[in-house]
Amino acid sequence: MTSILTNLFDGVAYGMLLFVLACGLAVTLGLMNFVNLAHGAFAMAGGYVCMVLVNRMGWPFFAALPLAFVSAAAIGIALERTLYRHLYARSHLDQVLFTIGLTFMSVAAVDYIQGSSRVFINLPAALQGQFDLFGVGIGRYRLMIIVICGLLTIGLQMVLAKTRFGSRLRAAVDDPRAASGLGINVPQVFAFTFAFGCGLAGLGGALSAEILGLDPYFPLKFMIYFLIVVTVGGSSSITGPFLASLLLGIGDVAGKYYVPKMGPFVIYTMMIVILIWRPNGLFGRTAAR
Amino acid sequence: MFERKLFTQTVSWAAAVAAIAGLAAVAPAKAEDTVKVGLILPMTGGQASTGKQIENAIKLYMQQKGDTVAGKKIEIIVKDDAAIPDKTKTAAQELIVNDKVNFIGGFGVTPAALAAAPLATQAKIPEVVMAAGTSIITERSPYIVRTSFTLAQSSTIIGDWAVKNGIKKVATLTSDYAPGNDALNFFKEHFTAGGGEVVEEVKTPLANPDFAPFLQRMKDAKPDAIFVFVPAGQGGNFMKQYAERGLDKAGIKVIGPGDVTDDDLLNNMGDAVLGTVTAHIYSAAHPSPMNKDFVAAYKKAFGTRPGFMAVSGYDGIHLIYEALKKTNGDTDGTKLIEAMKGQKWESPRGPISIDPETRDIIQNVYIRKVEKVDGELYNVEFATFEAVKDLGKTKK
Numbered sequence: 001m002t003s004i005l006t007n008l009f010d011g012v013a014y015g016m017l018l019f020v021l022a023c024g025l026a027v028t029l030g031l032m033n034f035v036n037l038a039h040g041a042f043a044m045a046g047g048y049v050c051m052v053l054v055n056r057m058g059w060p061f062f063a064a065l066p067l068a069f070v071s072a073a074a075i076g077i078a079l080e081r082t083l084y085r086h087l088y089a090r091s092h093l094d095q096v097l098f099t100i101g102l103t104f105m106s107v108a109a110v111d112y113i114q115g116s117s118r119v120f121i122n123l124p125a126a127l128q129g130q131f132d133l134f135g136v137g138i139g140r141y142r143l144m145i146i147v148i149c150g151l152l153t154i155g156l157q158m159v160l161a162k163t164r165f166g167s168r169l170r171a172a173v174d175d176p177r178a179a180s181g182l183g184i185n186v187p188q189v190f191a192f193t194f195a196f197g198c199g200l201a202g203l204g205g206a207l208s209a210e211i212l213g214l215d216p217y218f219p220l221k222f223m224i225y226f227l228i229v230v231t232v233g234g235s236s237s238i239t240g241p242f243l244a245s246l247l248l249g250i251g252d253v254a255g256k257y258y259v260p261k262m263g264p265f266v267i268y269t270m271m272i273v274i275l276i277w278r279p280n281g282l283f284g285r286t287a288a289r
Numbered sequence: 290m291f292e293r294k295l296f297t298q299t300v301s302w303a304a305a306v307a308a309i310a311g312l313a314a315v316a317p318a319k320a321e322d323t324v325k326v327g328l329i330l331p332m333t334g335g336q337a338s339t340g341k342q343i344e345n346a347i348k349l350y351m352q353q354k355g356d357t358v359a360g361k362k363i364e365i366i367v368k369d370d371a372a373i374p375d376k377t378k379t380a381a382q383e384l385i386v387n388d389k390v391n392f393i394g395g396f397g398v399t400p401a402a403l404a405a406a407p408l409a410t411q412a413k414i415p416e417v418v419m420a421a422g423t424s425i426i427t428e429r430s431p432y433i434v435r436t437s438f439t440l441a442q443s444s445t446i447i448g449d450w451a452v453k454n455g456i457k458k459v460a461t462l463t464s465d466y467a468p469g470n471d472a473l474n475f476f477k478e479h480f481t482a483g484g485g486e487v488v489e490e491v492k493t494p495l496a497n498p499d500f501a502p503f504l505q506r507m508k509d510a511k512p513d514a515i516f517v518f519v520p521a522g523q524g525g526n527f528m529k530q531y532a533e534r535g536l537d538k539a540g541i542k543v544i545g546p547g548d549v550t551d552d553d554l555l556n557n558m559g560d561a562v563l564g565t566v567t568a569h570i571y572s573a574a575h576p577s578p579m580n581k582d583f584v585a586a587y588k589k590a591f592g593t594r595p596g597f598m599a600v601s602g603y604d605g606i607h608l609i610y611e612a613l614k615k616t617n618g619d620t621d622g623t624k625l626i627e628a629m630k631g632q633k634w635e636s637p638r639g640p641i642s643i644d645p646e647t648r649d650i651i652q653n654v655y656i657r658k659v660e661k662v663d664g665e666l667y668n669v670e671f672a673t674f675e676a677v678k679d680l681g682k683t684k685k
Contacts, residue, residue: 003509010501108333116337120525120557130535137505139533211499213526217335256502260491 013142015249016149021204024197040219041106046202072202234281327384334371343602359618424681443546448479460489532561
């Protein structure tokens with residue numbers, strides 16, 4: 001029984017991490033209808049910024065996390081203004097080719113600057129190890145992930161559903177022409193949203209270094225996971241990818257624990273079954289446009 | 290009329306081009322007094338640290354010993370294959386056909402070494418394997434020699450050692466690819482032959498480094514130790530999550546071949562790795578004067594510690610130098626490979642030699658424990674198994 005709960009806990013933490021890593025992609029892909037395969041590159045940027053701040057400059061881990069967010073967002077907004085915005089109106093194939101090229105460039109650049117070996121971020125002692133709660137092993141670091149990611153999800157949902165910005169964004173997505181007619185600065189809204197998505201990826205990259213490992217191949221290695229989360233969750237809301245991440249995280253951990261011989265196939269099997277059952281993802285709606 | 294003119298023009302252009310090409314082909318004939326060594330290494334990609342270590346070590350060797358042997362100047366040509374066998378093959382072809390190299394060397398992973406094997410046989414030039422570690426490699430061409438190690442060498446030794454040192458129940462965690470399976474099978478064979486029991490066997494996918502569920506399974510199986518083989522890059526992740534889950538406090542030790550505590554990464558792994566016992570061919574802390582000089586020179590030149598890959602590269606180029614000395618600079622591939630057989634020398638890792646029958650390396654395997662020395666983590670050797678042959682071949 002306790003091992004079931006420990007696995008459940010690990011699965012939730014893994015799922016939450018997947019969510020923070022992937023939800024920026026859900027925003028660009030789902031809300032902005034832009035295929036950004038370079039999403040993982042922003043996650044990697046956040047991870048490396050955090051590593052340099054903590055390991056080389058001696059910043060505390062918790063102070064470096066916001067900066068991982070900010071720097072990835074800053075890179076995001078710079079690239080959005082200079083490169084991405086020219087591709088909004090282009091075909092999906094153009095977008096795929098462009099962003100995958102960007103991914104390879106980021107891999108080569110980081111490899112050149114930081115070297116290809118895997119790096120680790122020095123964690124404060126308070127985040128290391130496990131404690132026992134009624135016989136269930138709770139990893140401190142994983143608990144922190146659940147807390148941070150949980151708060152983020154609630155905040156994100158609030159922003160999208162309750163705020164003025166949220167309604168502007170939804171309007172800009174559903175009908176850009178009508179939205180700009182109503183005085184909404186659509187390019188600005190998109191740029192801000194894109195940067196925010198990149199920032200989330202950067203934060204996810206910093207948080208995931210401990211669990212997934214951080215090296216220059218990060219964007220390529222985990223691209224498939226981001227895409228699975230968004231496809232399974234459906235890309236029209238935040239709740240969809242959130243539940244999908246949890247489901248896949250728990251499924252993946254449980255699969256590896258109970259049927260280790262199946263290895264990574266559990267997550268793919270789940271994806272296939274869900275997509276046969278609901279081709280637009282768990283919470284997909286048929287596209288409005 | 291017009292067409293005929295075009296035809297003559299084309300022909301004369303072609304003739305001119307052919308003449309220039311002919312001249313170019315004649316020119317390198319003078320280059321008889323250089324010996325070319327083509328290195329095929331993963332300089333990018335997940336195995337790049339292997340490539341860099343080998344390249345560094347070869348540079349260091351040539352700085353120390355000069356770049357002429359037996360009156361010949363040694364020229365090194367490095368090609369990056371990113372550890373992808375298709376690229377290895379193309380690179381080997383280019384090196385052999387265009388650059389007319391006298392040796393090919395390097396090879397970060399087993400499939401890469403195998404991809405080049407038929408070309409070495411065909412061209413009759415020595416293929417010096419400086420990294421890849423599955424047993425079968427040297428059996429694939431009579432022109433292959435190896436200066437690294439085989440997984441059988443270290444895995445059998447740690448299996449024997451564990452069962453004699455109070456470790457009775459072991460859970461294994463190995464990466465699901467050829468070297469991982471080699472490590473697992475050789476370990477299991479020796480460990481169970483000595484009366485040990487494997488209580489849990491998990492193969493982890495290469496692409497997924499979150500070890501949490503696998504480690505939880507290990508913890509619940511309550512073994513005396515976990516036998517681990519993961520590619521060098523993942524060793525750090527493994528050790529961190531091992532500590533996170535409290536397996537160290539549950540008294541479950543870590544044992545394995547030495548890849549998991551590669552000197553390259555060991556220092557970043559944190560104190561959880563203290564006490565890990567591995568069997569391997571080289572430690573930067575190997576207490577010989579030669580190794581002390583080697584480590585100091587390497588650190589001075591490149592700013593990092595040399596790992597076992599660096600030593601394999603250092604010995605690889607040494608073997609090439611010695612073979613040329615023995616043939617008096619004759620670059621006939623068959624003579625060179627003969628000259629390599631049975632070579633014996635002192636390496637930074639200790640005494641080594643090339644088995645004349647299998648062309649594989651014979652070397653000491655050391656049992657080491659991770660300890661803190663002057664504030665840094667090192668694999669400190671405490672037992673030696675001398676002149677270990679590759680056990681993967683004796684069964685044939």
